[in-house]
Amino acid sequence: MTRTENQRVPAQTTQPKEDKPTVVANKVKVTESVTHDMHTMIVPVWLHNVSNEESKVLVYALLDEQSDASFIKESILNKLGVSGPSVSLNIHTISGKQITDSIKIHGLKVRGYNEEVEISIPSAYSTENISAGRSQIPRPETAFDWPHLKAISDKLMKYDPNVDIGLLIGLDCAEAIMAEEQIAGDSKKHPYAPRTELGWGIIGRISPHSSPLEDAVVVYRTVTQKVEINEEKRVNFLVVPTKTKEMANPSQVRDMFELDFSDRKSADTPLSYEDKRFMSKMKGGVHQLKDGHYELPLPRKDDNVKFPNNKLLAEQRLNKLRAKLGKDNQHKGDYKVFMDDMITKGYAEVVPTKDLVRNDGKVWYIPHHGVYHPRKPKKLRVVFDCSANYRNQSLNSHLLQGLDLTNKLIGVLCKFRQESIALVCDIEAMYHQVKVNPEHRDMLRFLWWENGDLNNEIAEYRMTAHLFGATSSPSVANFALKKAADD
Known part of the structure; x- marks a missing residue:
């Protein structure tokens, strides 16, 4: 009324x-x-x-x-x-x-x-x-x-x-x-x-x-x-x-479960406006590097977005992390191993001196924390908090999530029946195998101590690859995987 x-x-x-x-x-x-x-x-x-x-x-x-x-x-x-x-x-x-x-x-x-x-x-x-x-x-x-x-x-x-x-x-x-x-x-x-x-x-x-x-x-x-x-x-x-x-x-419960085995063509499923934008950015921005890796842009909702300087937030979170690592030598050691491995393999790099000071709104600092695998108590993964909010903004809020590009269950099951032997493999650090365009890397900055020593000066690093924690990473990684198969 x-x-x-x-x-x-x-x-x-x-x-x-x-x-x-x-x-x-x-x-x-x-x-x-x-x-x-x-x-x-x-x-x-x-x-x-x-x-x-x-x-x-x-x-x-x-x-x-x-x-x-x-x-x-x-x-x-x-x-x-x-x-x-x-x-x-x-x-x-x-x-x-x-x-x-x-x-x-x-x-x-x-x-x-x-x-x-x-x-x-x-x-x-x-x-x-x-x-x-x-x-x-x-x-x-x-x-x-x-x-x-x-x-x-x-x-x-x-x-x-x-x-x-x-x-x-x-x-x-x-x-x-x-x-x-x-x-x-x-x-x-x-x-x-x-x-x-x-x-x-x-x-x-x-x-x-x-x-x-x-x-x-x-x-x-x-x-x-x-x-x-x-x-x-x-x-x-x-x-x-x-x-x-x-x-x-x-009957409705039965129909719901049968949806996983639907034989409808993917073309019958309409794409949302944002999914179309995501695919356009991926197809227009993908290219292969000399080492064979694919490089893809961050799929931003607005290419002209300007971020506030959230370095203070990253510093506050790093200080809390310092206190936690200082009380747990095992956690500190596992954390250092993960970060050293990520930097050594080129998934992250020190921010060049010429790029340290930027006032164009294209820099974003991402806090991070460690998470142990529930079934592997000694295996730690560093998760980057892309949803960290500063002045009502976060990195994830400015990224297109993309569509679900994982293979459908019906297709996987059918292909297992095509040949006598089925091969299953796992891609190590899958997100890190997909590189980020250089002009987007400063939006993936993070703080860490030089050589992983808590007594050293804090240094600025940036990701060179898509990272675990970004809402767009699953779709970006699957797009690169399918592109590699097509090529």
Whole structure:
């Protein structure tokens, strides 16, 4: 339900149809069951269309950085009195294909409930429902219950049951969902509060000692498919938001397991916009070195991104590591062996003196820590924390993850039956076998002591190869492997 900016509309209640679920995806049924102790980034906004700026409605908007497109609830369109060209959407889900009719809307503008800045939404698709639970809407009383969030309790609108969750804003309107500042608690388990141009929100579990009422989850799927607009075929991107709860249906469980052995062609699976960008960067940037290794760029989302200087963060983490290594000689020895081996084999190098000072925003320092293999207690691997956050930025947040390029199980099993003898092999340090373009290596800097001696000066190193910990490394390494096989 919505209300106008100047007049309250009497509340009306519409019960969902139980015999016809809104969306069926992954062989599961859409339900209204959600956990009651979680908040997500849902903010109240004033919404209008440029064709009629006097007609404004208040709605809750779900800010979803996993969606490539924006959606508006059909009932809200009726309130605004706007329409657009009809679109036939061919939706691909795990359970199959589904055709649905939608309307493409242009000219929408939003403004936060207590904000002054208006933001234009490039386009939005109509949908019957926005799949988000009302219990997930942030409320002032939630902020007041947490000491670190009390300061924003008066900046959140009092919960209004008469206001619909009528809008989903995706990455096509990044300025609306990008956090400008953030308040975090003492623990990573505590809820945190980001502020966008549309106002404050709260994300996370708000009742740390409670447990979910039901095993319900929210799934967002992005697919790319041809759509028809006025009988003209164009390529558009559709994000299918579904709230799913597993059903104990034997036939559906069987179908789910059989998906691993599906014989459908990979060409039938549409690529997302970001996957297409990833493949374009890989195909355009791959080249083979004289020693036979392939060199590939870091697949950045924005090639013009400028990083803040996070050396202080790396130094703080290194000091904590120094204290830990100083108390455990075994750990220190294993750590030194790993780092010496990585540098000796050329996977990392000392940063040249001429490159030490750079102010172009193309330098990023990566903290690291050691992890022992659970089945090999004496084997330590140094993991680079590419998700380390500094001023709301991390290396992983700027990298394209890429698509899953691993061989499908059905193909592997079939090939084992082709010949009498099957050969299995392992590539040692697979990620390190793929080199990084020289112009990208300063974004993979790390700090370490000269010769691994904790009493020596701290030196700056940089990776020459893709590293364990980067979100893009699995796809990059598999792309290089397939390229080597093709060549």
